Amino acid sequence: MATRVLTKLSSAAITFGLVLLGGGPADAAPPRTSEPVGIDVSWPQCGKTLPKQPAFAIVGVNNGLANTTNPCLATELAWANTAPDPALTAQPRVALYVNTANPGLQGSWWPTSNHYGGADVANPYGDCSSDPENFNACSYIYGYAKAYDDATIRGVANPQKYLWWLDVETGNSWQAEKAANVADLEGMAAYFKSINATVGLYSTGYQWGQIAGSVPASSPLAGLPSWLAGARSLAGAKSNCSLPALTPGGRVVLTQYVSGGLDYNYPCP
Structure with a gap:
């Protein structure tokens, strides 16, 4: 087995991550398009004026790290709930994403x-x-614990009603052993599923390959939307809607692009 090395993965490829877009103009207007597109926001947009009534919205729960809280979560959720009702697309009016x-x-807690959370966790590892x-076993519990915290202590009411996207990017800390990272993400997905919430995976093909690699079809991550x-x-x-999903049996349902300093999201047909 390879030596376990804590590493913050990086690449020459540009990361179009959610956390990198905080420097855009505060009054960015939605792109002119006849098709409804959503917007995702998080701590980089704190205090900024956001476009009114997005077709749908995705709000980041964390402050850039998996063990933190977005200080603007409440106000951004209130903004997100101005999305039209009923929904204009097949995407939920409001969804959430969490850093992983x-x-x-070497973490602050392991x-x-x-x-965890007052109960024994069934651990497949x-x-x-x-x-x-x-x-693998401890990574699974770590992921489970971070998801538990996201749903219970960050200020999200009725967490079971949301689609929770797992934001998987090389900018955060990961193990060199991809199997441990997969176990971590499986633990997160397991917690959200335990409260009857739905789960999806956010990344690029390159970053996913660096962190998780090829996930077996038997993994609980297989079949999740990308x-x-x-x-x-x-x-x-x-065009990116035609790219492969991040895991076997999955489907690309949403793609992100940048316009005017904000992240916009196209719902794939």
């Missing part, structure tokens, strides 16, 4: 048991307490 990471033993160096970043225009976003 797997810091391992699990030492299969117990074994018992984290029997071997804290069992990175939201792909990376486009610079609406035309590029439309």
Whole structure:
């Protein structure tokens, strides 16, 4: 087995991540298009004037790291709820996204048991307490715990009603062993599914490959919907709908592009 190394993955490729778009103009207007497109926002948009009544909205729960809270979550959720009702597209009027990471033993907290949130967690990778160096088992609990926190302590009311997107980017800390990162993301998905919420995956094909690699069809991540970043225009976003999903059996349902300093999202047919 390869040496476990905590690493913040990076690449020469430009990351079109959600957290990188905080420097745009505060009064950016929606792109002129006859098709309804959504907008995603988070802490970089704190205090900025946002376009009114987006077709749909996706709000970041964290402050750029998996163990933090977006200080503008309440106000941005209030803005998101100005989206038209009934929804203009097949996407939910309001969805959420959360930062993900797997810091391992160098994180500010790392699990030492299969117990979290006052309950024992069913762990398909074994018992984290029997071997804290069992990175797959402990990574699963770490992911489960971060999702639990996102749903219970960040200020999200009725978390079960949302679609939760897992934001998987190389800008956060990950293990060199991709199997441990997959276990971490599986733990997050498992918690959200346990409260009957729906789950999706956000990334680019390149970043996903660096962090998770090829996920087996037997993984609980297989079949989840994909939201792909990376486009610079609406035309590029439309084209990206034809790209492969991030996991086997999945489908690209949403693609992101940048316009006027904001992230816009095209719902794939």
